[in-house]
Amino acid sequence: MPDGNPLIGRVGFGSGTMIAQGYGQVDEDAARGAVEAAYQAGVRFYDTAHFYGSGRSEAIVGEILQGRRDEVRLCTKGGVRYTDPTNLLTLVCDSSYDALRRFMEESLTRLRTDHVDVYLLHQFDPALTPEQQMENLLRLKEEGLARDVGFCNFGAEAARRALATGIPTAVEYSFSLLDHRYLNELAASGERGGLRITYGSYVHGLLSEDFTDDHEFDPDDWRGRSRREGRSGTSGNVFFAGDAFAANLAIARRLRALADPLGLSLAAFVLALTVRQPYSDVALFGCRDAAEVADGLSGLSADLDDETLARAAEILATANRPAENLLGL
Template sequence: MQTRQIGPFTVSAIGLGCMNLSHAYGTPPSAEQGERVLLAALDAGVTLFDTAALYGFGANETLVGRVLGPHRSRFTLASKGGMAGVQFDDGIKRVIDGRPETVRRNCEDSLRRLKTDVIDLYYLHRWDKKVPIEDSVGAMSDLVRAGKVRALGLSEVSAATLRRAHAVHPIAAVQTEYSLWTRNPEIAVLEACRELGAAFVAFSPLARAFLTGALTDVVALDAKDIRRPMPRFAPGHYAANLKLLPAYQALAQEAGCTPAQLALAWLLHKAPHIVPIPGTTSLAHLRENLGAADVKLSPEVLAQLEALINQRTVTGARYAAQATVEVDTEEFAQ
């Protein structure tokens, strides 16, 4: 497996996003299947595993800790706090809370669930805009000094917020959605990461399955699937977006790879500080995704890809109104 750098860590060029083993895309797989995927990824050379307190309201960290805990020295462990499930009278709800005391408590809870003494890369999952980013990152830097965290990251932040945070403590990575159909990082934060020496960790690099070509019927999505409220997955927008796929699939065939591999290879070719973290519940898809590291794309194919699928050709916003308010990433002018 090829490698890339995140702060002090040398990691596999393609990591594993663990979220959908417990969360987000309808009914999650069994714990046994989750274990098979995690161990297969480790055996295949994946050395970056990404989880969060939010995923499954702690269930994902518990799974990762149970399965990978015995192999802790073999991989870089990333998790996130500042957004977690909180118990209310009417059930557990997602809460964004970046207060220093909450960040510290989230980390302690994650360490316990992950069965480890230290988290290698600890992200602020969302910037709580009621709390200065300097205060949240200051609390995270205390965790580094206490030996509970080795390096810090931020998720879904702008270049300006990244620079403010980096002035408090070095930021090793920014994690944001990035794929051919979500190009927002190209506005500013991708370059800011390069300037500051931070890695850019790309989540949803397969456009939440759109770029695999396998998702053709959004009407059939599970009622709890997080894609349901996303505008570009609404039936009308999605039908328009599907028209982009035949030409995209032809480019994959020309490149001698699958559509999923083409999407990941495009990211790997964009810049050496980009590390994609596709998620999957399938052993076959895991192997397919990791094969993208060996795909070579010509400048001509890269140019054709970028002209075909971009912010002008994709219809529908990335997030619904509420989720858009919760992130700090730059947006293209409408």
């Protein structure tokens, strides 16, 4: 990655895919290599979460970035856990202060630091009001455990009320070339000067992997369950369920055909297009090994002329993007 590339500051390493439950088999050595490769390439923003891999994601990020703490920004998330780590459907929320304090202490231990740069509530806790949840975050900030605090995956009304407290200085939402569901929430935070982090740049693999229409996912891969059962809601299920899967693969093939003459993979081309969008300050990209990191970041050095950008826009204009906020409250 050439020194001084301004786009490198627009991307962040998303560690959910590399180690979290639900994406098939995990290779921890490859995950370590991915974090190291991202650092060597100039990535300085790292996003993880308490419940990714039941803490293994945070532990790996902390291990690889030990001794480099002053050079990077660490973002983690708390407030959710699995009652059964082997079952993704057993997720429960708890954003009480006592619970968040425990989540935070465990996260800091694994990340090998005394504070994080950004701390987010992973999901809305229906047992508390948005205002109460923000007050609990503020206590953590006042204790010096987080520089910025905010939320991830709040519904439209909860986000409005949370932002109105003036406490959140960061938000994180799903956003990609195919996902514009949460532009209002991202815009509202940006208008207040908040840090806008977006995840799902590759749409959970739809815009990076070489799927076929009849692709068979691993038994423990949530994307396969979405294909079979048509689940929808807070995650990326809507892009895999029913007819959406084939339609999105068709978009991916057209983008791949546009990327090929440029010598770029689909993942590299998609990341290059995504970081040029005005909706986020940090666009996360998920990788599971060093080769995927290098491949994705290679697109940031590509010279995308006006004709290429216009042709990509024409392709994406045919996508049937879900636009409404599908989150509760």
